Amino acid sequence: MSQTSEIAAVDTAAPVMVQSPVARLLANRSMRDSTLLLVLAAIWIFFYFATNGTFLTQRNLILLALQTAIVGLAAISAVMLIVTRNFDLSVGSAVALVGVVVAVLTVKMQVNAFVAVLVCLVVGVLMGVWQGWWVTRMKVSSFIVTLAGMLYFRGISMIVTNGATVAPLPASLKQVATGFLPPIWSILLISLAFCLFAAFRAFELKRGAELGTVGNFKAALTRALLPSLAAAVAAIWLASSKGVPYLIVLVAICAIAADILMRRTRFGVQLYAIGGNPEAARLSGIDVDRVIFINFVIAGLAYGITGVALTARVSGAIAGSAGLFLELDAIAAAIIGGTSLSGGRGRVFGALLGALLMGSLNNGMSLMNVPTFYQDTARGAVLLLAVAIDQFSRRRIATSRARIR
Amino acid sequence: MHLLEVRSLTKVFPGVVAVDNVDLDIAPGEIVALLGQNGAGKSTLIQVLSGLYPFGTYSGDIIFAGAPLRCRSVADAEAAGVAFLAQEVNVAPDLTVAEGLFLNNEPSRFGLVDAQFRMARAKLALKNFGVDIDPALPLGDLDLATQQLVLIVRALSKNARLLILDEPTAALTDRETVRLFERMRALSARGVAIIFVSHRLAEVFEISNRIVIMRDGRISGAFRTSETSRDAVVDQMIGATPTHRHANRKPRTGGTALEAHDLSVFDASGREVANRLALAIGRGEILGLFGLLGSGVNEATMALFGAWRGAVSGSISIDGVPAKIASPVDAVGHGVGLIAQDRRDGLSGEHSIYDNAILANLDELSRYGFVDAVKARRKVMDLFDRLKIKAGDVDMTVGTLSGGNQQKVQVVRWLAAGAKILLLIDPTRGVDVGARAEIKRIWTELADAGCAILLVSSDAEEIVEICDRAVVLCNGRIAGTIDGADLSETRLLKLAAGV
Numbered sequence: 001m002s003q004t005s006e007i008a009a010v011d012t013a014a015p016v017m018v019q020s021p022v023a024r025l026l027a028n029r030s031m032r033d034s035t036l037l038l039v040l041a042a043i044w045i046f047f048y049f050a051t052n053g054t055f056l057t058q059r060n061l062i063l064l065a066l067q068t069a070i071v072g073l074a075a076i077s078a079v080m081l082i083v084t085r086n087f088d089l090s091v092g093s094a095v096a097l098v099g100v101v102v103a104v105l106t107v108k109m110q111v112n113a114f115v116a117v118l119v120c121l122v123v124g125v126l127m128g129v130w131q132g133w134w135v136t137r138m139k140v141s142s143f144i145v146t147l148a149g150m151l152y153f154r155g156i157s158m159i160v161t162n163g164a165t166v167a168p169l170p171a172s173l174k175q176v177a178t179g180f181l182p183p184i185w186s187i188l189l190i191s192l193a194f195c196l197f198a199a200f201r202a203f204e205l206k207r208g209a210e211l212g213t214v215g216n217f218k219a220a221l222t223r224a225l226l227p228s229l230a231a232a233v234a235a236i237w238l239a240s241s242k243g244v245p246y247l248i249v250l251v252a253i254c255a256i257a258a259d260i261l262m263r264r265t266r267f268g269v270q271l272y273a274i275g276g277n278p279e280a281a282r283l284s285g286i287d288v289d290r291v292i293f294i295n296f297v298i299a300g301l302a303y304g305i306t307g308v309a310l311t312a313r314v315s316g317a318i319a320g321s322a323g324l325f326l327e328l329d330a331i332a333a334a335i336i337g338g339t340s341l342s343g344g345r346g347r348v349f350g351a352l353l354g355a356l357l358m359g360s361l362n363n364g365m366s367l368m369n370v371p372t373f374y375q376d377t378a379r380g381a382v383l384l385l386a387v388a389i390d391q392f393s394r395r396r397i398a399t400s401r402a403r404i405r
Numbered sequence: 406m407h408l409l410e411v412r413s414l415t416k417v418f419p420g421v422v423a424v425d426n427v428d429l430d431i432a433p434g435e436i437v438a439l440l441g442q443n444g445a446g447k448s449t450l451i452q453v454l455s456g457l458y459p460f461g462t463y464s465g466d467i468i469f470a471g472a473p474l475r476c477r478s479v480a481d482a483e484a485a486g487v488a489f490l491a492q493e494v495n496v497a498p499d500l501t502v503a504e505g506l507f508l509n510n511e512p513s514r515f516g517l518v519d520a521q522f523r524m525a526r527a528k529l530a531l532k533n534f535g536v537d538i539d540p541a542l543p544l545g546d547l548d549l550a551t552q553q554l555v556l557i558v559r560a561l562s563k564n565a566r567l568l569i570l571d572e573p574t575a576a577l578t579d580r581e582t583v584r585l586f587e588r589m590r591a592l593s594a595r596g597v598a599i600i601f602v603s604h605r606l607a608e609v610f611e612i613s614n615r616i617v618i619m620r621d622g623r624i625s626g627a628f629r630t631s632e633t634s635r636d637a638v639v640d641q642m643i644g645a646t647p648t649h650r651h652a653n654r655k656p657r658t659g660g661t662a663l664e665a666h667d668l669s670v671f672d673a674s675g676r677e678v679a680n681r682l683a684l685a686i687g688r689g690e691i692l693g694l695f696g697l698l699g700s701g702v703n704e705a706t707m708a709l710f711g712a713w714r715g716a717v718s719g720s721i722s723i724d725g726v727p728a729k730i731a732s733p734v735d736a737v738g739h740g741v742g743l744i745a746q747d748r749r750d751g752l753s754g755e756h757s758i759y760d761n762a763i764l765a766n767l768d769e770l771s772r773y774g775f776v777d778a779v780k781a782r783r784k785v786m787d788l789f790d791r792l793k794i795k796a797g798d799v800d801m802t803v804g805t806l807s808g809g810n811q812q813k814v815q816v817v818r819w820l821a822a823g824a825k826i827l828l829l830i831d832p833t834r835g836v837d838v839g840a841r842a843e844i845k846r847i848w849t850e851l852a853d854a855g856c857a858i859l860l861v862s863s864d865a866e867e868i869v870e871i872c873d874r875a876v877v878l879c880n881g882r883i884a885g886t887i888d889g890a891d892l893s894e895t896r897l898l899k900l901a902a903g904v
Contacts, residue, residue, distance in 0.1 A: 204520070204521055205521075207519075207521045207522070208521035208524070208525075211521055211522060211524070211525035212525060212528075213521050213524040213525050213528065214521070260517070264517045264518050264520070265513075265516065265517055265518055266509075266511045266513060266518055268518075269500070269504055269508065269509075269511055269518060270508075270509065272497065272499060272500055272504075273497045273500055273504075273508050273509075274497075275497070275499075276496075276497025276498055276499045276500055277495050277496060277497040277498070279493075279495045280495035280496050280497050280508075281497065281508070281509075282479065283457075283479060283489070283491050283495060284479070284508040284509045285478065285479040285480035285482075285483045285509050286480070286508070286509045287478065287480060340499075344497055344498065344499040344500075345499045
């Protein structure tokens, strides 16, 4: 490229302005995930001291993970939708409706739990099809479609149950949300997951080295594996005494599947392209409506999964309050995790970190006996701060031009 | 045997017949230049061919490679072997170059995108085209011309049999254009037919085998390139012999309107893109600012308008009085207007001409916070008539106007705001020859009326034609100033290239 070579020639001679280290840190894309991790670490250290160590015990961290699980599940589909500039305000109500379905089937109609779960997944998918149809065929904005969904899904839940709680769920179903995978199996599963990941990365980087796109195979592999190795070790430590809750296994599977879908498949590339610039996507021959429709269907599948998990966790369907404000928590988690409201940018694991950050605030403040009102205020402030940081770094990126690395 | 046969193609928009009963045959390996003024129907024609308007929204037949082509979408057209490159540069800023190159065409293995293979192929494709970009960079980090190059590489890398390019060279430098033409010739030698729209006649004569000219939705003439001349082509486009070079104006020198001292501009990473520039524009003067891509002309102009997002140092004075211009609000307050390179940056396409036109002058057109609609409308309508905007009325949506008319709406906006200093960045990009001449006439009139105009252009011919004086930048520094009598394309290009 002609102009970069010209610029490069100038670059050495031109005086370089001093930039604040914070600004530089935020301008760097790969650093942004780490920024979130640093914030999370700071919050954890604060709570560690504020609660005399209670916060960072195995027991509390597992509790924290369980508390975060439902929001985490909802945040995964929130990321996928926001990346394409769509919103889903109906998650909370849709989840409540699925909960009603599973509870009515198992408690009132004595249907086999496995069949009931399958029915719930189908019901979730149908809700996704319904909303996707309105958005892509009738061209109603997703904001409105899901706002309407938020109202009538909740309304239908109340009509079906007449506002009463349907409980208790059969033990087998409760087990999903409250049971633990035994420690030995947990450790094996974590190790297996890590090995699969390592093998995949090694395979991919090796291919890159053969094709000449990866310079130093060993260094690249080390860089790719170190963070996940640390995560695996931490997970094994957490699982060592009681094992991993089934619910967390479910969240992990969903997150990994969604991450692969978003970052490794053609469908995923199309999602990001549509969010980044719908016109460019259309001109590239992408069937934008079809992709968005599928996006909503996947969100529907997520209603099914989340609805069953939530209902199992509280052991019954409470049409009035189940999943209340879940959509807002999910969107907040996604945004804190670096998803851009203007589309085109966002990662599943970022959203999970965002959910974990908000969960940590709840959990830590509860341990400190901070009144609920103060908790809400603090969470609001964190959300605002996170979005401000996002905007700030986005501006930095927008103004930085092509430069030689 | 023709590759493409178009038979009595007609496309009607509400109230307008955009393409009127057009027949067109294109042979394999042929490079056809499609010319015509704004609203002549060229864009609509190529958009129909590339599947942007689905089958059934137009009448007539398209036969491609012996079979009827009935596309429901761009994807259908691509599958059939028709690749299209739009005029406006549209990319998703967060995708990497490699992702952008193979968007919707990703190599995959085992159902997953083969990212490494894609990276390798991207490197190869860029190298084959002679572009040195890191395929791992996000597209949003590249400038407009480089984004355009990526899109061109993308269109070329698809195994298309018909390639349709809408003004592919508008954002490119001469060197990049030469490379694009090399690739086009190579494709043509392989039997790929190319239709391209351009407003640069020199290029048209350099690259095309055949020139097809449209006027008012019909094909008004078709020539073998070797058997015609520029004059004949322009005559066909306009329908009459145009007035040639603008007569040399005697600029009225009424004192300095805008002066910049030691103007240095830095980008977000702190690199200096313009170094201690000294610029002065007199009242009634048209000053040209010329430089190749990366010379810092655009950045310096954005800085003058207070719209540059990086750091700026130096001093600016207006009418001899030091002025602090830290934001466009300040600039507008000082009577400075900017017409941006990219029309989408300057206009809101979904709003009407009226809404766009009053935007810069809301304070003056309002009383007690309410817009004085009567006064505002009268003002906009006066200017609308004066600039001869081709649209039904001032309530037309700007997005439906042609490039030249959109440009005029921007001029109206600043005139309504009473701007005395106009900064123009590549204002004729994507504007056809006829409208260009008209817009240039308007600027000359404005200068005669006492406006100071800074014309930033990468088109040397345009600078020579219209400017009283030109400053040339090279690598962020002033390489020289050329006065009216000595202005020539060769001098401009030599200074800009640092020869």
